Amino acid sequence: MASVGRAIVRVPRKVSKGQVFKVQMVITHPMETGLRKDKKTGKIIPAHYITHIDFYLNDQLVTKIHSSPGISKNPYFAIKLKAEQSGTLKVVYADNKGGKWEKSVNINVA
Amino acid sequence: MLSRRDLFKVAGVGAATLLVAPGFVGQSFAAKKSLDDALKEKLGITQKDLQASELIKVKAPTIAESGANVPVEVSAKIPAQQVEALYIFIDKNPNPYVAQVDISPANGEVYFATRVKMGKTSPVRAVIKMKDGSYLSAFKEVKVTVGGCG
Structure with a gap:
């Protein structure tokens, strides 16, 4: 899949100061457990899954998710953050095969 | 009475179980x-x-x-x-x-x-x-x- 590792990060368009808002994201990823067998060849499909997702708010690590093969294919994650000031939310995520990606979104605090 | 032949049979089975068991237990442990x-x-x-x-x-x-x-x-x-x-x-x-x-x-x-x-x-x-x-x-x-x- 060419699009492995592509992500969509969604935040509210505008938040007021002090408000707790939701950050949602979806990553395109097969999330193979390493336990499944290919039905045609009978060979075990090697594990391929997201290992961690780091959320940086203005270059400060605010949340770290340690993922595992127990998470569904094309994983969805949601966390909450408290709005203090405007800035960028950078999401850095990696998989067990060395894939590493990042995605940034702006946060507007009114 | 346990004859010599029986004794060998029992010993053989015992040894085989011993050989197989650790591998089997280890495998099931890793999977679940x-x-x-x-x-x-x-x-x-x-x-x-x-x-x-x-x-x-x-x-x-x-x-x-x-x-x-x-x-x-x-x-x-x-x-x-x-x-x-x-x-x-x-x-x-x-x-x-x-x-x-x-x-x-x-x-x-x-x-x-x-x-x-x-x-x-x-x-x-x-x-x-x-x-x-x-x-x-x-x-x-x-x-x-x-x-x-x-």
Whole structure:
């Protein structure tokens, strides 16, 4: 899949100061457990899954998710953050095969 | 009376069992872990150390359509400052550990949502590690008709 590792990060368009808002994201990823067998060849499909997702708010690590093969294919994650000031939310995520990606979104605090 | 021939037979079978057993046990152990194994590996605790808490809310469907994709939402009415991390375990999955989320005061609220795979009907368990070293837990039983662990 060419699009492995592509992500969509969604935040509210505008938040007021002090408000707790939701950050949602979806990553395109097969999330193979390493336990499944290919039905045609009978060979075990090697594990391929997201290992961690780091959320940086203005270059400060605010949340770290340690993922595992127990998470569904094309994983969805949601966390909450408290709005203090405007800035960028950078999401850095990696998989067990060395894939590493990042995605940034702006946060507007009114 | 045990003849010489019988003795050899018994000894032979015994030796064969001994040879096979360790390999077999090791293999089944690697493929399937219990909740206690997962708790020990990840947190160094057993199920007895978990305190049931009504402050934690686990939202998940009572009956999941497909085990490959079960939405789970965990929220807790505990100040984020007191929480170190949040864990999700599926008791009866081949590997019960699903995710760990390190919470910081910047989160404002203790909240995490995701979608998980479930092999069969099992409790979905949220464990919260507090800064004072205690562990709070809550779970919701989810019925699975079609498993999704491959």
